[in-house]
Amino acid sequence: MALSACGPAADSTVDTTPLSGRDIYLTRCTACHQVDGEGIPGNCPPFQGSPRLAGSSEELIRLLLLGQRGPLERDGKIYKGIMPSWRADLSDEQTADVLNYILATWSPQSPQVAAEDVAKLRAETANSKLLPSAQ
Numbered sequence: 539m540a541l542s543a544c545g546p547a548a549d550s551t552v553d554t555t556p557l558s559g560r561d562i563y564l565t566r567c568t569a570c571h572q573v574d575g576e577g578i579p580g581n582c583p584p585f586q587g588s589p590r591l592a593g594s595s596e597e598l599i600r601l602l603l604l605g606q607r608g609p610l611e612r613d614g615k616i617y618k619g620i621m622p623s624w625r626a627d628l629s630d631e632q633t634a635d636v637l638n639y640i641l642a643t644w645s646p647q648s649p650q651v652a653a654e655d656v657a658k659l660r661a662e663t664a665n666s667k668l669l670p671s672a673q
């Protein structure tokens with residue numbers, strides 16, 4: 539006589555995991571930054587070796603909230619692309635998650651950021667415009 543299965547089906551796979559930073563990166567950021575973070579010559583700088591990723595996390599959050607227009611010079615090369623503002627598209631948590639994915643992948647020595655930091659800067663920059671040309 540066969541035993542009948544009882545209890546929840548073993549293969550009930552409703553995914554309730556919130557979008558991870560990597561998922562956000564792959565959906566929203568790779569058109570310019572590319573999956574491997576190498577960017578686009580003349581347009582978008584590579585993440586590897588970026589002084590910004592190694593620098594102030596506050597400036598990075600500001601960059602995501604406000605966007606930034608080039609031209610940016612780095613290692614003797616000019617990048618003229620536009621980094622869009624993500625203020626309207628990503629929540630504080632999503633902004634922190636995607637930034638933390640980038641930091642962990644391309645600048646693991648940098649500290650991770652918290653959603654509270656994003657919330658604070660979101661309020662402070664509420665009336666700010668796209669950041670001017672990169673220094």
Ligand code: HEC
Nearest residue numbers: 566567570581582588590606607608610619620621636672
């Ligand atoms: C339309 C193209 C484009 C998209 C899409 C885009 N970026 Fe950018 N991003 C840029 C450009 C161009 C720069 C350099 C801006 C400058 O300083 O001139 C940049 C710079 C950055 C930097 C600073 C890196 C450095 O070394 O200067 C971070 C961090 C970053 N982007 C994160 C993101 C995240 C996260 C997303 C997705 C949510 C995203 N970007 C989507 C074009 C883009």
